[in-house]
Amino acid sequence: MECIALGAVRGGLGLGLGLGLGRRFVTLRRLENLSPNRTSDLLRAQDNRRVGVLTTVTLLFVGMGPFFGLRYYQMGIPSLSYSVLVTMIVGVVVVVWVRRGGNAATGGGVVTGALLILLVYSNWCSGGIGDPNFGWLYVIPVLAALLVDARVGWIFTGIVFMLALLFWFAPVYGIEIPDYVPVELQREQSLANRLSAIVAMGVMLAALAGQQKHARGLLERVNNELIYEMNQRTEIQARMVRSERAASMGSLAAGMAHEINNPLTYVLGNLELLQGYLSADQSESTNSNRQESQLMISEAIEGAYRVASLVRDLKTFSHTSEQDTARVDLARTIDRAAKMTSNEIRHRAELEIDCPGDVWVLGNQGRILQVMINLLTNAAHSIEPGASETNAIRISVSEREGRILLEVSDTGAGIDPDLIDRIFEPFVTSKAVGFGMGIGLSITRNVLQAMGGTIEIKYSSPQGTAFVVTLEPFDEDTSNSELEKPSPGSRVERKGRLSVLIVDDEELVLRSLAASLAHHDVVVEIDGREAIRRVVEGDFDIVICDLMMPKMTGMDIHAELLRQCPDEAHKMLFMTGGVFVKEAEDFLSSVGGRWVEKPINFGELEEKIWNRIEAIPGGA
Template sequence: MPDYASLSRAELARALESLDSTPVAPDELKRLLRELQRHQLELELQNRELRETHQELEESRSRYVDLYDFAPMACVSLDGRACIRELNLTGAALLQRDRTHLMGQPFTPFVDPPDLSRFLQHIRQCLSGETVSTELGLRVGKSRIVVRLHSAPFSGGEPYGHLCRTAILDITELRQMQFRLSLTERLATVGTLAAGVAHEINNPLSFLMGSIELVVRQLLRQPELGPEPLDMLIKHLTDARTGAERIRSIVRDLGTFSHSEESPLVPIDVRQVLDLSVKMAMGEIRHRARLVRDYGDVPDILADGSRLGQVFLNLLVNAAQAIPEGGAERNEIRLRTRTLDGAVVVEVQDSGNGIPRELLGRVFDPFFTTKPMGKGMGLGLSISHGLVTALGGELAVESELGRGSVFRVRLPVAPAGLAAVSSPPASERSAAQRRGRLLIVDDEPLLAQTLKMLLEPEHDITILGDARSALEHLRDGTPYDAILCDLMMKEMTGSQFYEELSRIIPEQARRIIFMTGGAFTPSARDFLVRVSNPHIIKPFRKGELDKLLIPLLQ
């Protein structure tokens, strides 16, 4: 019998053809032998085709595995318990673990705890047959990364049943870049308002200085005061305090809008955020239009106040700049709040120039602007659109050339049970407190002396002008009920003072109340977030400080 297995496909085909052309043998045995040879050749051809097909499939599978393993995005298949059933090498590298150790393990330990419920809901939706996407945080080692999950259901066969096949995109750098652009635009907006802010500060500063001058003159003229001059001095000082309060409020508003960290989402009344934005934008508005507030009752929404304030500030500045200066009585910027179909709707309407129909579709594009050079980067509306979308809302515009525009922000209502927690009444907070021993550590002597005079009627006060002296003083064993410590000092900062005191006298470190004129360095901001000690922002009223002292003096 010939060895057909060693023949090529072409040789096998030719052998089969020659077999067909062989004359019919007279003997039946030869006929049967020829039939067997025919079947052998046909089987060998089929086997050869199967082997070649199998080899092509193996090569295709190998290419697929390489594409899967080395894809630029992480890919994972999760079962109904969110356990890993498949994972490519890119996914293992993203999670910084060996792939063999991850198979069959739950994915949930990698999910940032605040996002865990959203992740599980994402898996449930996928396994129910939906193709879904969501954005959340992952904890990998000691780092937090931001990812977007794109998931689709598929059948994994036995024993897994339905699986969720998920692509994981690391968007940490993208979000950081968007955040930096957002901060740049926000600071640019605040810069645009600098003249108006200066106007707002200069007015109260003028009557603050004038009131103090009147008090000084009155005292110089009449060192011994009767009832009427005394009443007049009290009025001047009250006016001065009012001016100082207005300046403090403006500075704090600026701090809110220049705040660089992302804050957690909390229940917020949009009307309060709108009013804060109006205060910031009033320098742009007052010479162009009348401001009309048409506020309807609305429930709280879940948002970051500074980010939402940036959205409203951008819309207000754009509305003002769409109206020429000098016609304030003829023009109007109207703010509306209402509830519609289970959502909170905020409208900013202006009677300005309007937007041409052909440009309406581009107003939310990055770097698109109709303003003259130097009046903006064209990022304000684009960033605002992104911020609103990230909150699960919508930002839309309606406009007609020559008749003004309406920008409409639509935001979902905060979930039930997350209503803002109100502070207890002052009478409930003002629990009886004993006289305490207080240490003031501040390198600004005038402030320290002022604090001492304010607190001395009720407490025993010691002042030290730097943190090193305070450490030496505390080492001697003198205990204090509370330590009022400035955060930013020259020789030793408040945070360094806290770390050293925590090492040598931890009980005293827990009694520090930090005072700051603004934690403007990243390390100072991180420190205040990290420690549990209370802090208070200068300038502050004595009553605010008293509330922080209550727990330490019970």
Template sequence: MGQSERGSFDLELAIEATDDGVFDWNIETGAVSGNRRLYQMLGYEPGEIEPNVAAWEALTHPDDIKGSRRAIAEHIKGRTPAYRHELRLRTKSGAWIWVVDRGKVVERDASGRAVRMSGTHTDISERKRLELRLLVSDRMATLGTLSACVAHEINAPLASALGCLDVAASEIDPRRGRPLDEARLADAIAVAREALLRVQEIARDLHSLSRVEQEDRATPVDVRDVLEGALRLARREIEQRATLERCFDDVPQVAADPARLGQVFLNLLVNAAHAIPPGAPQDNQIEVATSMSAGRVLIDISDTGQGMDPSVRARVFEPFFTTKPSGAGIGLGLSICQSIVTALGGDISVESAPGFGTRFRVSLPALPRAVPETKSNGGSASPAMARRRILVVDDEPGMCLSLRLLLGVTSEVVTATSAAAALRAVAAGPQFDVILCDLMMPGGSGQDLHRRLSVEHPAQARVMVFMTGGVLSAETQAFLDEIPNPVLFKPFEVERLEAVLLSSRT
């Protein structure tokens, strides 16, 4: 074996030892070739995937195609020294794996146009699973630091609501011996409703931040809505230390997972609050601002706290770096924030100096503004609710009773407190127009009931509307993603319930 052949053989051995897939792409013709590992990583053998870039793009997760194309184009134009992008590829079994796709133009023609690129695929699925565990752990730790404040945010309006309901109960008590004061009754109910809506907002914010997803679910979101949710959770922590200033410019939406973006904002708000000692809120300020610059949405979170010296500022995004005392955190919060923001195509920066406070800036790519829909002047408002048969399935008798009282005026309502009882009600007939079903019930979940009905009464499975007040497991979320049935998150407003019932008309 000659020296050249020996060098080539050693290179092949080195590549095999890395367990990476290696590809070669003819940019002009679209032809792609690779080593055996490139295909086996996805459960295929060489020859089972068409040898062209279109076939590989067809295996790429739809949410990752645009980012991959953009990163490749930036490198081909010479704006980056190499191409690197993390994406999901579909395996032969239909599952998804995460890979980091690296490449570099290795040949250009006389005019400088790229004609050939070589690179590697590395399976990073296990790393992604560990990152998810760290992300969720950090999220729960952040919420844990706010637990006392969040409890106050819930208990205070609950106390108000219970007091007002006691007033309402006393007004309608026939033993009270004086005429009904309708104005007092109406005021008590209105105040109780307002207080419970505050609890509802907190519950929704907690639900959003507590979601456990196996992957990003990027949707168009208004960063101001996500900020408001984070501010509601951190409000009590901030109020003990500083006054809060909002300066929200009108900004376009961004593509992001609301839970992960909310985690970034909550981390930054808690850090801003903890940079200021409690006890003198009138002397300190935390400002939250949104603005637009050069096609990017900017979110600034500033505080008048103690600030950071250059050595701390330089390391603030490093994993496990912290200036907090032992037991107050392991220093992953800002590192995770940076990872989340970077994955969204954004960046996060910090400006700080001792004695002059700190400003964190999150910069995210803006989505094109949607064209407002033109509303027709013709036609009526929402269609009238025809009388219908509704089955309510919930293991909480109180929930069954409240929905029966709410819907019984316009509909025939049957209630069941278990999946087994619901199956009996469906079998007994006549057919239900809508089945409102809780997702998590002992002895048989809403998911179990849907599976049974899909086999035994498929028309009834199609009219199911799920209700949930808990954090969804990855399995349950995957189930909901696969079916067209709507979901109501408890607590929900009457208007939201009626809208879903109208959209579920058969």
């Protein structure tokens, strides 16, 4: 019965070891999931797992070891009893060393080796392969794999295999293995042997189950880390796009200032001359002066619209939603890019553009503009200034196999052959140090890929370079344009007087708009709260409201009217001098085409007013 009791104790130890390992793995996995998703954390978690398993094994052995030592001593095997005591001491010392910063894998290897030596000696003292302890040798390779790694587990598997063969063949070759177990306990020994084998299998299964849970936890960790890294990469890419856009803005600033100052020169000059004419004696005014005044007014208007167009192009480039896609006029976008880079190009090459006027693509206008500016700037920088009449930068657009092809070529110095295969990688550039970070083409490729486009080098040589961009053509059937459309049967006659309320915080803007809409009944208001009161108490056909005002924004007025009188809120048309916050951008997207940009083209404003009137059920 003593052997049965000993087998039961060993069985309890084995079951406790297996369940302890399983619980330890689950606990570690939960703890690891709380850590940041970093590779160093994964390695640290692996070491923590080893330390946890090592501690669990040592504590269980130390807890049960004294009983083993006592039983062996009572059975007349004091050397085996002392071996148990030495193994306990080794285990405790190793655990203390590891927990104070020692290498967990090394400590695990030492404890596994100590247990293997103890089991071999135990089997040698109690009959060899027939000893109940022999089943515990099967646990050693699994323990080695858990405490160190799979490679060491395989090594211990080979060692245990060789030991099993040695114990098996020892009697065949006349090597006697002593058996200190009393004869009267042989029957119980046989039962204990079987119980020990079953327990050993249970330990392995429990340990493997725990390892599987731990492996699943590590896979989840790696998966979470990959997701995190992908999100980080997307964010970094977006930041690089914005950074490159800002850098391009800086390099284009001088050229844009030149393009704006030129028309401002004759706008201001003409206005000052007109002021002089008006202050002069009217009797001295001649027909020639009147004709000259009319010409100066026309030139001033043309110059002001030219400045407005440049500012609008700059705003499109600098502030655009990263994800929105819509129908983009490619010819118009190329023209904008050409104007914005003209100061970079004019002293280096002639710009030749071959683009039909009816080419529409699906994409993001600001991003396509950024691509064009990057390509034109790179082309210009590849040509030394001073010989513009002998160099050229060419833009050609064509259609092939259902795709729009845009080719940008130059007669510059070409790309270094050593860099051409890596030219789309970040921070690869053929420019001199200080003249570029080498991220423009990388960003260009990423931007195009996000819109379903591509870019590749057609050729590069000392005589020039050509890039080919492919874009997705716009399909009318897939358009989801939110431009407001008249309600069925709501077409109204576009004549007659309308009752119009104009809300803006700038008195000069109010005065100008009121004068331009003098053919309607116009009321102006500078205060948002008062404007709401007027709308609620009055009966206006249309409400024209500035979007961004200091005290109460157009968005606030719209929200309040939606709460008090929703029908009046639908009559609102918004004006904006620029959208600089996400809230305003989202709001304009939600109201479709119900807004106009400042400076306002009064013909466009009149068109927008009647479109809004026709879109309201019932019309004016």
